[in-house]
Every structure is written in C-alpha cells, then in structure tokens.
Amino acid sequence: MAEQRAGFVALIGEPNAGKSTLLNRMVGAKVSIVTHKVQTTRARIRGVCMEGDAQIVFVDTPGLFRPRRRLDRAMVAAAWGGAADADIIVLLIEAHRGLTDGVAAIIDAMKDRIPQGQQVALAINKIDRIKAENLLALAEEMNKAFPFVETFMISAEKGYGVDKLRAWLASQLPVGPWFYPEDQIADLPMRMIAAEITREKLTLRLHEELPYQLTVETEKWEDRKDGSTRIDQIVYVARDGHKGIVLGNKGETIKAIGQAARVDLAEFLDRPVHLFLQVKVRPNWLEEPDRYSEMGLDFKDGD
Numbered sequence: 001m002a003e004q005r006a007g008f009v010a011l012i013g014e015p016n017a018g019k020s021t022l023l024n025r026m027v028g029a030k031v032s033i034v035t036h037k038v039q040t041t042r043a044r045i046r047g048v049c050m051e052g053d054a055q056i057v058f059v060d061t062p063g064l065f066r067p068r069r070r071l072d073r074a075m076v077a078a079a080w081g082g083a084a085d086a087d088i089i090v091l092l093i094e095a096h097r098g099l100t101d102g103v104a105a106i107i108d109a110m111k112d113r114i115p116q117g118q119q120v121a122l123a124i125n126k127i128d129r130i131k132a133e134n135l136l137a138l139a140e141e142m143n144k145a146f147p148f149v150e151t152f153m154i155s156a157e158k159g160y161g162v163d164k165l166r167a168w169l170a171s172q173l174p175v176g177p178w179f180y181p182e183d184q185i186a187d188l189p190m191r192m193i194a195a196e197i198t199r200e201k202l203t204l205r206l207h208e209e210l211p212y213q214l215t216v217e218t219e220k221w222e223d224r225k226d227g228s229t230r231i232d233q234i235v236y237v238a239r240d241g242h243k244g245i246v247l248g249n250k251g252e253t254i255k256a257i258g259q260a261a262r263v264d265l266a267e268f269l270d271r272p273v274h275l276f277l278q279v280k281v282r283p284n285w286l287e288e289p290d291r292y293s294e295m296g297l298d299f300k301d302g303d
Contacts, residue, residue, distance in 0.1 A: 005054035007087035007173035014102040017092045018125045022156035023047045023058050026166055048180050054170035055178040059086055070287065080113050088172055089120045090165070091148070092156075096129040098138050099145065107146045119172060122148040123165060125156050190269075191218035194231055197268065198261040198277065202235065205257050206245060213238040214246065215285055228272035231265065236282040246279050254279060 011019040027047035047058045083089050091110075093103050110120065122142055127135055139151050150168060154161035195216040202214060220232040235254075237243050247254050254277055262275040 002053040003175045004177055005170065005173040006057070006176050006178045007054075008057045008059055008085065009088045009090060009169055009173075010059045010083040010086035011090050011092055012083050012106065013092035014094075014100065014106070017094055018156045019092055022092060022123070022125065022154070022162070025156050025159055025162050026056070026058060049166065051166050051170035054173050055180065056166065056169050056173065057179055059083075080109070083110075084113060084115060084118075087119070087174060088169060089114065089118060090123050090169075091120060091146075092123045092125050093142070094129075095124050095127045095135060095138065095153075099141055104145070110146065119149045120146065121150045121152065121165075121168070122146075123152045123154050125154055127153045127160070128155050128158065191221055193268070194218050194221075194265055195233060197264045198233055198235070198257070198275075201257045201260045201264075202246070205253060205260075213242060228274060229265075229269060230274045230276070232276045233278070235277060235279045236285050237279060238281070238283055238285065240281055243279050243281050 011023060013019055024047070027049045049056045049058065089110075091103075091106065093099070097103075114120065122139075124135065124139060124142075130138070135153060139153075142148065143151060152161055152165045152168070154165060156162065195218045199214070199216045202216070214235055214237045217234050217236065218231060219234050220230070222230040224230060235246055237246060245253070246257075248256075258275050258277045261277075262273050265275060266273040
C-alpha cells in the first residue's frame with residue numbers, strides 16, 4: 001500500500017480571484033461561500049479533499065486587500081496566518097487581469113511573511129478569457145516577479161487543469177496520517193456552514209455596503225426523527241434601517257433569502273430542511289470578540 005500523505009494548502013489571492021470556486025471544485029461540494037461580491041470568505045473555511053492516498057486540507061483564506069476596519073484587518077491577518085502555517089501555498093490570479101497592483105502587493109508581502117523554503121505555486125485562473133500567447137507571456141512575467149515552484153493554467157469554474165493541480169499538490173504533501181475521516185469534507189462545524197450559506201444568499205440579494213454590516217448565527221439545530229433538520233438562525237444587522245432592508249416589503253426579501261438558503265442547505269445536508277430566520281439589530285457586533293472567534297478570526301488581529 002502506498003504511504004499516506006496529509007497536509008495543508010493555502011489558497012491566496014486578491015478578492016474575487018476565484019479561490020472559493022477552486023476550493024469547491026477541488027472538494028466537490030459547496031463548502032466555501034461563492035458570490036460575486038468581494039471579501040465574502042470571512043472564516044478560514046477548510047475543505048478536505050482525497051486524492052489517491054493523500055488528504056489535502058485546503059485553507060481558504062480571506063482575500064488579501066487593503067484593510068480599513070477592524071474586521072478587514074482581522075481577515076487579512078487570518079489570511080497571512082493561514083498561508084504561513086500551510087505546507088504549500090497556491091497564489092491564484094486572474095488571467096485577464098494579470099499582474100495587477102494588488103497581486104504585486106501580495107508578492108511583495110510574500111517575500112516578507114512566508115517562511116524561507118516554503119513551496120509557493122502559481123495558478124492562473126479564468127484562462128478562457130485570454131489568448132494563449134498572452135497567457136504564456138503572463139506566466140513568464142509572474143515567474144520573474146517570484147520564484148514559483150510550479151505554474152498551472154486552470155479554469156476553476158469549468159474544471160480545466162484542476163485535476164493536474166490537485167494531483168501535484170497531493171504528490172508534494174508530507175508523508176503522514178490523515179487529519180480527518182475520509183468521509184468528512186469540512187472541519188467547519190455544520191452550524192457555521194449553515195450560517196455561511198444563509199449569509200451568501202443575503203450577500204447576493206442585498207448589494208453595496210450592507211452585507212459587510214451583517215452576520216448570521218445558527219442559534220438552534222435539531223435533527224428530527226423524520227429525517228429532516230430544523231435550523232433556527234438570527235441575522236444580526238448594525239442599524240435599525242438595515243433591518244427594514246433585510247426584511248423587505250411585507251417580509252418578502254427575507255422570505256426569498258430563506259427559501260434560497262433552505263434549498264442549498266437541503267442539498268448540502270442531503271435531507272429536508274426547515275429554516276427559520278429572525279432579523280435583530282445589534283449595533284456593535286463588529287466590535288464583539290465572540291463574533292470574530294465564531295468566524296475563525298482573532299479579534300486582536302484587528303488592532
């Protein structure tokens with residue numbers, strides 16, 4: 001029998017580079033939240049993926065951006081912490097955007113923050129949006145900017161090149177026992193995944209600044225004898241005016257959000273789900289240490 005391997009892989013990159021899409025493609029289940037809005041991955045959600053005799057544990061770090069508020073600063077600290085602790089780092093960039101100022105800033109920061117000798121691979125994503133010759137020029141430019149151990153051309157959305165990346169990651173991990181049972185796809189507690197799914201629906205439905213001013217908590221979880229699950233969640237908003245926006249006219253908005261979340265939850269849990277949402281105003285939730293630890297972040301990192 002081949003030796004078991006196991007290790008951590010950190011996906012880093014600018015917001016919206018496609019990290020969550022790649023994670024979901026690798027793991028084969030919707031673990032990390034995917035939306036068109038930037039900065040939605042708050043917690044270091046890990047997806048566990050089996051590849052032969054290797055277990056790859058993905059650390060899906062928050063997108064690296066210029067932090068303004070405490071929450072932003074805690075997210076960026078979490079991203080770098082997750083990267084420094086990982087066995088392998090994969091920097092994901094968008095083919096059609098290339099070496100942006102943001103990517104250049106991440107590369108500069110990697111030189112300071114990443115331990116020497118740590119393997120960093122480059123994954124150029126969304127390759128269907130660029131001509132082949134431009135792609136090769138971009139790969140060359142990126143490898144001049146940083147000594148990547150390998151470069152992969154992928155489309156996380158379409159799946160192109162992802163198997164090759166996954167096989168390479170598996171081959172590079174340290175020899176050792178697996179961290180998780182083979183059938184366990186995420187180490188994030190189910191309550192938190194459920195909250196993330198609902199928050200994704202809120203984010204997709206409500207635009208502009210509001211999504212960053214709200215959080216979702218799973219208050220109660222009951223697996224019933226009939227094989228269904230009842231989930232009670234609270235949506236916390238920072239201001240009274242936000243509550244009205246989330247509820248919508250005659251409660252239509254929250255109802256639509258609840259229905260969309262319930263469909264995803266039922267699919268994820270593979271059982272019928274009864275979802276009950278409440279909206280509450282909690283003015284200072286962005287300053288509460290408990291909210292941060294629930295999201296896998298360190299409150300002190302925001303200082």
